[in-house]
Amino acid sequence: MFARSSLNVKNERVQGLYRTLFMLMTLLLILPVLMILGTLVYKGGSVISFEFLFSEPTNGMTAGGIFPALIGTVWLVSVALLVSVPLGVAAAIYLSEYAPDNWFTRVINLAIINLAGVPSIVHALFGVGAFVLFFGIGTSILAASLTLAIMTLPVVIVATRESLQAVPYAFREACWNMGATRWQTIRRVVLPNAVSGILTGVILEVSRTTGETAPIMFTGAAFFLPFLPESVFDQTMALSLHLYVVATQVPNVPDALPYGVALVLIAMVLLMNSLSIAFRMYLRGKKKW
Amino acid sequence: MASTTSSVAQSSALKNAAAQPDNADFDRRNLDWYIDKLVQVIVFIGGISAIIFIIGIFVFITREGFGFIFNTLDLGEFFTSPRWRPTSEYKTTYGILALIAGTASVTGLAMIVAIPFSLGAAIYIAEFATGKTREALKVLVELLAAIPSVVWGFIGLTIMNPLIIDIFDVPVGLNVLNAGIILGLMAAPIMTSIAEDALKAVPDRYREAAEALGATRWQVILKTGLPAAKNGLLGAVLLGVGRGFGETMAVLMATGHAINLPDSIFDSVRALTATIAAELGETAVGSDHYQALFTIGIFLFIITFIINLTADLIVRGIRKG
Numbered sequence: 001m002f003a004r005s006s007l008n009v010k011n012e013r014v015q016g017l018y019r020t021l022f023m024l025m026t027l028l029l030i031l032p033v034l035m036i037l038g039t040l041v042y043k044g045g046s047v048i049s050f051e052f053l054f055s056e057p058t059n060g061m062t063a064g065g066i067f068p069a070l071i072g073t074v075w076l077v078s079v080a081l082l083v084s085v086p087l088g089v090a091a092a093i094y095l096s097e098y099a100p101d102n103w104f105t106r107v108i109n110l111a112i113i114n115l116a117g118v119p120s121i122v123h124a125l126f127g128v129g130a131f132v133l134f135f136g137i138g139t140s141i142l143a144a145s146l147t148l149a150i151m152t153l154p155v156v157i158v159a160t161r162e163s164l165q166a167v168p169y170a171f172r173e174a175c176w177n178m179g180a181t182r183w184q185t186i187r188r189v190v191l192p193n194a195v196s197g198i199l200t201g202v203i204l205e206v207s208r209t210t211g212e213t214a215p216i217m218f219t220g221a222a223f224f225l226p227f228l229p230e231s232v233f234d235q236t237m238a239l240s241l242h243l244y245v246v247a248t249q250v251p252n253v254p255d256a257l258p259y260g261v262a263l264v265l266i267a268m269v270l271l272m273n274s275l276s277i278a279f280r281m282y283l284r285g286k287k288k289w
Numbered sequence: 290m291a292s293t294t295s296s297v298a299q300s301s302a303l304k305n306a307a308a309q310p311d312n313a314d315f316d317r318r319n320l321d322w323y324i325d326k327l328v329q330v331i332v333f334i335g336g337i338s339a340i341i342f343i344i345g346i347f348v349f350i351t352r353e354g355f356g357f358i359f360n361t362l363d364l365g366e367f368f369t370s371p372r373w374r375p376t377s378e379y380k381t382t383y384g385i386l387a388l389i390a391g392t393a394s395v396t397g398l399a400m401i402v403a404i405p406f407s408l409g410a411a412i413y414i415a416e417f418a419t420g421k422t423r424e425a426l427k428v429l430v431e432l433l434a435a436i437p438s439v440v441w442g443f444i445g446l447t448i449m450n451p452l453i454i455d456i457f458d459v460p461v462g463l464n465v466l467n468a469g470i471i472l473g474l475m476a477a478p479i480m481t482s483i484a485e486d487a488l489k490a491v492p493d494r495y496r497e498a499a500e501a502l503g504a505t506r507w508q509v510i511l512k513t514g515l516p517a518a519k520n521g522l523l524g525a526v527l528l529g530v531g532r533g534f535g536e537t538m539a540v541l542m543a544t545g546h547a548i549n550l551p552d553s554i555f556d557s558v559r560a561l562t563a564t565i566a567a568e569l570g571e572t573a574v575g576s577d578h579y580q581a582l583f584t585i586g587i588f589l590f591i592i593t594f595i596i597n598l599t600a601d602l603i604v605r606g607i608r609k610g
Binding site: 040121184214240269 | 321322324325328329331332333334335336337338339340342343345346349350352353405406407409410412413414417418426428429430431432433435436437438439440442443444446447448474477478481505506507508528531532534535536537538542562565566569570574582583586589590593594596597598601
């Protein structure tokens with residue numbers, strides 16, 4: 001054995017110091033947020049009841065429940081998924097299975113990155129300019145959902161592309177050697193092996209879409225509508241916008257009510273996200289190649 | 290009975306196989322071939338949809354802001370005047386300097402909060418933490434990144450606001466400090482995971498070589514890990530800036546929404562994004578005010594486009610080199 005020199009000891013001490021420093025920084029990043037979440041649960045927990053979830057707001061939104069907003073969010077997210085999932089999966093299949101490695105593919109990738117980086121309020125302006133006015137859809141679930149779909153498209157594309165690329169290339173080669181066309185290979189070999197990964201991405205998108213507020217403010221979500229939407233051409237309330245409204249726009253709201261709305265919203269989002277993460281870990285454990 | 294059917298099927302299959310070379314000189318354009326081509330076209334449309342949407346966003350917001358840009362807009366006033374008075378009875382002025390100052394001050398403070406903590410956390414997660422701790426921290430960071438911006442705004446409004454009034458003894462707690470911290474906490478998880486990816490992308494052989502020379506883990510990180518991941522880390526910071534610039538609901542609720550060139554972090558300000566969110570609902574379609582808001586949108590689009598493009602070029606530049 002070598003004897004530990006004083007330099008070794010000093011180096012190790014320095015390392016220990018930095019290790020502790022960075023650990024503290026990590027904890028400082030995470031702990032305040034956990035405390036904030038704890039406060040939300042503490043203050044909002046008392047509001048949550050069966051009645052809160054399943055009745056409509058009353059007395060100028062200072063009392064009652066959030067049922068129309070919950071249903072509205074379900075509408076918005078579902079319609080957005082109907083658009084973005086097929087489109088996003090198609091885009092990912094193109095990028096993973098067809099696209100050559102050239103400048104055009106780089107431009108597509110750049111567009112995807114930028115689409116994810118465009119401010120949400122600019123997406124809202126686009127929604128107003130394109131869907132509400134130019135295509136004449138008007139402020140409606142359809143216009144809001146289309147805006148949301150375009151905004152969250154990169155989430156689906158990136159997740160799907162990753163799970164498609166995780167399928168070993170040898171699987172495709174084996175299938176082509178049997179005389180299958182490209183599409184047959186994708187449909188029978190690549191997609192079945194990637195479908196659970198795609199699902200993870202879709203759950204993640206549901207979570208993102210649920211929390212978005214700015215893009216739906218002017219395209220289809222209303223401050224207050226006492227009745228439920230009947231078609232995609234109706235306006236609707238939404239949980240995220242409802243939180244903004246009861247927190248800032250309505251006078252004389254009891255203190256606990258917005259906490260309750262925030263708690264329901266964050267519970268939905270974090271639940272979806274945890275589900276997606278858990279699903280991903282389960283798949284990683286099950287993987288055979 | 291069963292055997293008869295199968296032998297019939299077999300013989301017909303044989304007949305088909307035998308007939309194929311005659312009827313179509315190895316022409317493989319059967320139904321499957323056409324389906325394959327059709328699918329190729331469909332997925333190509335999906336592939337270019339991102340480009341179409343980016344162009345579409347630019348075209349449609351420019352279309353709405355067009356009239357204002359060419360008729361009313363005074364570029365000098367727009368960028369240098371701090372007076373945003375679109376509804377003034379006396380004289381309407383459209384100056385976004387105060388709004389730019391609001392966005393910049395909040396984003397700047399957010400980066401001062403987020404950069405050290407997210408880089409520190411990224412180094413800890415990527416280099417020091419192991420096994421279950423590492424997985425748990427990664428999951429936590431991912432969950433923090435998922436908290437919606439309207440919830441962050443609500444936190445600024447209800448939890449941070451009284452806290453700042455108490456601690457610093459100031460009359461208003463909705464100010465640069467509040468929004469900066471909120472935005473910093475929002476941006477940090479995303480910056481952490483991108484920075485962590487960048488550190489993880491440094492080849493292990495670099496670390497092994499340094500360790501073989503007798504370096505401690507900290508020396509390995511400082512002398513090989515960080516320099517090698519430099520561009521990825523810079524990209525992470527830039528994406529954080531882009532996110533801060535574009536954030537809407539949180540800054541709308543936590544800044545105090547007052548048009549102001551801030552002197553200190555306790556001044557209320559107003560951000561570019563928040564102005565659009567607060568005023569678009571009250572304007573008449575096609576009015577100057579309405580078009581001016583779209584012009585701010587164009588400005589935001591261009592700025593974030595440049596930031597994202599630069600971040601991508603920096604990150605990709607290293608990956609190729």
